[in-house]
Each structure stands twice: as structure tokens, then as C-alpha cells.
Amino acid sequence: MSSKHLFLDVYDDYLLYAKKKQKNQSFTTLKYKFDLHILPFFESMFIEDITSKTIIEWEDYILSQNFSNNQNKSLYYALSGFFEYCRIFYEFDKTIISNVGCFKKKYEEKKYDFYNIDEFKKFIKNVDDEVYKQFFNLMFYTGVRPGEAMALKFKDLNHGYINISKTINSHGKREIGTPKTYFSNRLIRIDKVLERDLINLKSIYEKQLAFHDDLFIFGGIKPLSPSTINRRKLNACEKAHIRPITLHQFRHSHATLLLQQGIMINEVSKRLGHSKTSTTLDVYSHTDLAQEKRVLDTLNSIRFNCFTTLKYKFKSILKRLKSL
Numbered sequence: 001m002s003s004k005h006l007f008l009d010v011y012d013d014y015l016l017y018a019k020k021k022q023k024n025q026s027f028t029t030l031k032y033k034f035d036l037h038i039l040p041f042f043e044s045m046f047i048e049d050i051t052s053k054t055i056i057e058w059e060d061y062i063l064s065q066n067f068s069n070n071q072n073k074s075l076y077y078a079l080s081g082f083f084e085y086c087r088i089f090y091e092f093d094k095t096i097i098s099n100v101g102c103f104k105k106k107y108e109e110k111k112y113d114f115y116n117i118d119e120f121k122k123f124i125k126n127v128d129d130e131v132y133k134q135f136f137n138l139m140f141y142t143g144v145r146p147g148e149a150m151a152l153k154f155k156d157l158n159h160g161y162i163n164i165s166k167t168i169n170s171h172g173k174r175e176i177g178t179p180k181t182y183f184s185n186r187l188i189r190i191d192k193v194l195e196r197d198l199i200n201l202k203s204i205y206e207k208q209l210a211f212h213d214d215l216f217i218f219g220g221i222k223p224l225s226p227s228t229i230n231r232r233k234l235n236a237c238e239k240a241h242i243r244p245i246t247l248h249q250f251r252h253s254h255a256t257l258l259l260q261q262g263i264m265i266n267e268v269s270k271r272l273g274h275s276k277t278s279t280t281l282d283v284y285s286h287t288d289l290a291q292e293k294r295v296l297d298t299l300n301s302i303r304f305n306c307f308t309t310l311k312y313k314f315k316s317i318l319k320r321l322k323s324l
Helices: 007-021 024-042 052-063 069-090 117-124 130-142 146-150 192-206 226-240 248-260 265-272 277-283 287-323
Strands: 161-164 186-189
Touching: 007 024, 007 069, 024 052, 024 069, 052 069, 117 130, 117 226, 130 146, 130 192, 130 226, 130 248, 146 226, 146 248, 186 265, 248 265, 265 277
Parallel strands: none
Antiparallel strands: 161 186
């Protein structure tokens, strides 16, 4: 009779395997998911004792946490990937999880909070440190991801463009890695005011250390940390008496601003680094309501003009008939 394999021991081997196969950021995210939401449930079990009933119980456990559909889905595929490894190296029957399937989607009201231009101006006026002020300006006026902004160096700023070619992990050790997808590598044109203000940050660092282009735009020798950025953000929101939004929602704010100004969806998609315009449309479907009034105004204008034209023609006919 073959010996059984403890889930925790197999997981340790799986981490060595996954680290060779995945980018640093993807591996860090995978480990984060396992350590928080998968390992606590399975770690003391033997993989040979796991059944479809066990998977159903785990899914019920995850559902009790009330995560979003996307998070549930990502956890399911993380566990499924682990069991694929077990199938290859431990002759594990992967149908145990595939027969159960992914989480059933629950209804979610999409909530994409963002600042409009007036709200942002009110917010930014209350950011009292120039480095942090320009960080938020960059987020709002370019739509870069928070990790992409934190990873920017002065050598990435050239002739009115910023070069997005790296990002910083949001979990665990803050290592610099490649962007989220192939399409995330991009050049973004920035406005003249933002370009001037970013260049002016050099003088701040020159007072403290010998300046060189390999310094981080936001932080100098080390990039700013998300926790300190968030503290500055919340402080500014409190002073401005405005609701706080997440760092990622500054990206939503930029995209919404452009779409509401009538910028073509394919241009917005390229700027955000999306691989498909359908992704942009799906994420920013909330702007449909903002566009609704413009559509209605256009239709009302067309209908009113048609009605006015017919009314004028009818009056002309009546006038001619009376003159006979």
C-alpha cells in the first residue's frame, strides 16, 4: 500500500515548481491566495483523502467570506492549477474538482467609484507634499496602474512620454517585475503641465543626494510605499471633505474622464494597456449612464428638427391655400 501525501508537503513542492514557471508577481500573488484562503482549509489533509465533497465544503467556506465573483473565480483556478500539478506528479484524480466546477456567479451591482475633474481638483489642492501631489496627478491624468506609477524612474520620462515597462508587486516583497500583460508595455503621452511638474521633482532629490536618472520619480532611492501613499490620500480627503477612493480608482477616473469627453474607446484602451477594447468596455460600462443624456439630447434634437420642419411646411401649405 502506497503512503499518503500531506497537502502541506505537496504544496511546498508545488511552490518550487510554480516559481520556475511564473513571473515573480504572478508567483507572489499565487502564494498570497494559497496562504490566506486555500492552505488554512486543506493543510492538514492528505491529498488522497480529498473528494468532490471536500471541494464543495471548501467552496462553501469561500462563499461565506463574501468575496467578489472575480476573486472566487481566481481562487478556484489557483486550486485547480495545484491539482493539475498533483495529477502529473502524484496521479491525483483531477476530476474531483472539475466535476464540482467553479463557483456559481452571484448577482453583483457594479460599483466603480471615481472622481470627476472638479472633485479631483478639490482633492489635489489638499495634498501638501509635492512628490505625493505629482503621484496623484500622474494617476489621474494618465490612468496608469498604481504599481506602474510607483516603479517609474526618471529615465522613463522622455520628451513628453512616460515609458511603462515595469511594475512593483503589491503583495509580499516589493520586487520590480514586468507589467501585467504584453500590452501593458506602452508609451503614454503626458500633458505639458504634468511633464513640467515631474521634471521639477528632480530639484527636490538634488537637495538630498546626487541626482541620476535611475532614481524613482516618486521616492528617489526607494519607491513610495502603498501604505504611505494611502495615508497622504486619506489626509487630503479629510481636509477636502471628500470621500476617499482607492488608488486603482484614480485609473478609473482617468478612463471615465476621457470617455465622457468623447475620446474613442480604442484610444482609451491603448492608453490603459488593455489587450482588447472589450475589456475597456466591460470595466467602464458605468459611463453608459453618463453618455445616456448626450444620446437623448441628440435624439430629441433630431426629432424636434423634423417636427419643426413638418410644421413649417404645413403652415406654408395652409397659407397658399388661403391665398387662392
